[in-house]
Amino acid sequence: MYKFSVSGLRGKAFLEVFPFDFFSFSYLFSKKQKEEKILVGYDTRPSSEVFYFSALAGIFQSGKDVIDCGIIPTPTLVFASKEFKLPGIVITASHNPVDENGLKFVKAGRFLFEKEIRLLKLEKIKKELKRKPKIEVLNKEEIFFKHAQKMKENIGAQFENFSDFKVGIDGVNGSVSSEIHYFCNFFSLNFSPLFLKEKIEKDFPRAPEPSSEALKMLSNLVKEKGLHLGIGFDPDGDRAAFVCENGEILSEEYTLPLSLLYYLHYKKSPVVCNFSTSLLVNDVCERFGVPLYRTKVGESNVVYQMIKRKSFIGGEGNGGVIVKDVNLTRDGLVAFYLILSLIKEKEKPLSILKKSFNDYIIIKRKLKAKKALFLKMKAKIKKEVKRLFKKDLIINEEDGLFLYQRNFLFHLRPANTEKVLRLIINADDEKIVEKLYEILCVE
Template sequence: MGKLIFSTSGLRGVVNESAPGGLTPELVTEICVGFGSFIGGGKVAVGRDLRLSSEMLYQACTAGLLSAGCEVINLGVCPTPTVLLNVKQLSLAGGIVITASHNPENWNGLKFVSKEGIFLTAEELKEFKQLLKKKNFKRVSHEEIKSILDEPTAIENHIKKILRSEYFRDIQVKKLVVGIDACNGAAQAAVTSLLQALGLTPVHFFGDAEKPGKFPRQPEPSADNLTGLANFVKEKRLDFGIGFDPDGDRVSFVDETGLALGEEATLLLALSFILPKKAGPVVVNLSTTQAVDEIAKRFSVPVYRTKVGEAAVVAKMKEVQGVIGGEGNGGVILPEINFTRDGITATAILIHLLSEQDKPLSQIAQTIPKYYIQKATLSLPAKEFLNKKSKLKKGFAPAQFNTEDGLLIIGKDFRVHIRPSNTEPIIRVIAESRLPDYTLSLITKVKEILTKD
């Protein structure tokens, strides 16, 4: 049985599974009545991904919002960042995204957006949860029930905002041919629109499944999960390939030789394009590669690190006026366009970087610092991980330790971050060093310590 997970990354659970682990239409309706009450009514944008359960949960979500007196602005199927951009641009009271992002197909969830066009902060989430617990909901009479309005230009609004950015002015875009693997998800239409608007030719790759809602591969856009796209790019002699997660906030790239660069490279390439134009603070999470620090040093700008989670990164960016931020999972945050991880914006950055430098992606990728990163997961209760922190510290002594978010181990020539996931009932382990075998040995060592009785 699954377990509902409710964090600043939203609410996620296994669809229609028996309580207490299931995300049912009844539960979604109640929570959305609560959200409508929490924001005090008004216009609320609702977007969704292409999971088979998303249409069902959309109906439940809108029922709850209407019951609370909200007017629903239906954005249809669109990437998560498209919802956040439209909430701010259309001056709405809030927004809800129906998605479970990178979780498996049988999961779904709700992401809650404030009127500022960002996800609820930790403090706002705490207040929202208290309201849900007390069930102190506002419901309107039948005469006060509002309507559902379609917003057919949601994706168009997003693309226009990107193309108007000062970062992309005066750059003549090359006529590239690009492979797209959107994991049969919400980014498909948006990235196609972006490429066509820039005069590029999109070539779609769907893997083994073409039915919407069915993932043709594992949903995270890691290098290991993009082997199909990599082969496609090489066979078709495309200029590069783009791989998204199902809700389009994360992306990674494949170069023209068919090499998948990995999720970490997405932010590093973005830094290489943005910082020469506007040098300023960079904000990332504790798990993100230390290659960020090396690139930032080239431009004499500071790097700030936060707990894992977009909400923490965004809060710090606002505090220090960060120029660019993101996470090592393929997420890039460019606040002048969108104060959220935005895979469509990250794609636009790469296209303009390739055009500006007039070099193939493989050559540009060689300019970013090289670290070998390994990621692993363990099906281990968070409580058990906490009980074994002292053993991990003993096993990695005399390294330095940071316990702000799980356990970050900083050695002379390596880093390992171990933490409970915010979105799944697992422990995540991320290790990096200059040598691939050494990095793999770090993962093995952590697993041995955590699984040994």
């Protein structure tokens, strides 16, 4: 059975999600839109093209026309939605394994909020095809130009030339590869490519999440060619992680705080992130004297709070950065531009800039456990943590179990897109981590 959550539709292709699901949900989404055209794009997974045509059929059944975006990074389709004031659909499973796929729904330059997703319930599909539908083709070069131009005009010192940089870029052969060449040409950036094909033959060339393990080949490329830095994306380009000039692979938890370090210097703003984002973000917000608001995991939850809190920048600890004036979604290329600008302005390599942060212990795990076990674990953990950490302890159960003191953060929750529990422990003291592990009974 597919999973339908704040992240949209997800499941194993042809085992949990089928062409009819893409047809049905595309129909239901499209018929609720007042606009007559729907943007549609997809990623490079082998199953995406089949599901793309199923989605087209659903849109046509609703009586709407289509603007075909082809293979396109998810953030860029969201950007196009904002530019053209049109709703859109993306066929992608983002960072999930290659045998999975899904649908994301875009409206007014953002993904649907949680309450809007709930309204997309399966209803009886009516025959509404009253005329021959039309398909237009998106001018991707035009939207790539506007995307890059928007970054330059709305971020910091408005740098437009990075010709003194040499970078390694790993696009995991995902849809983000389609825009990389244009981005680098626009900003005069010299780059060495790694996995920048717009096609997947059988599987991704590495794990789709830009984790430290996945970016080892990029690290080797940076060291061998003497590059200034490396960047690794997830397949649809909404998340990014970085490699220092010395080959050190930074956790994706550094992407948002490094971006904030540059952005907040020019524009003070409240910051929004999710409960699973590390304490590094707290440090930057305190440095610039701006408030930090945390919310449930899920990109649309962060965007909702950004709008509510009048925040111009936010993101998640998974390598996702959102700059409201550019794109109201996580955007890996925006993160890339921010960190290139930070290095250029500070005239310091990434390894030195990283040392300006506290050296927290950051542990992330996926735990296989059913919901009933999670509820038992939650009660036990809450009781023990209250006993051990009495002073200024914040407990929030809005999204799993979130525990916070200024020197540690603990978040355990059922994943939105996978049948696992996601755990993050973040602390400045190894003894605290050991205590939390003892409570969890994790070896």
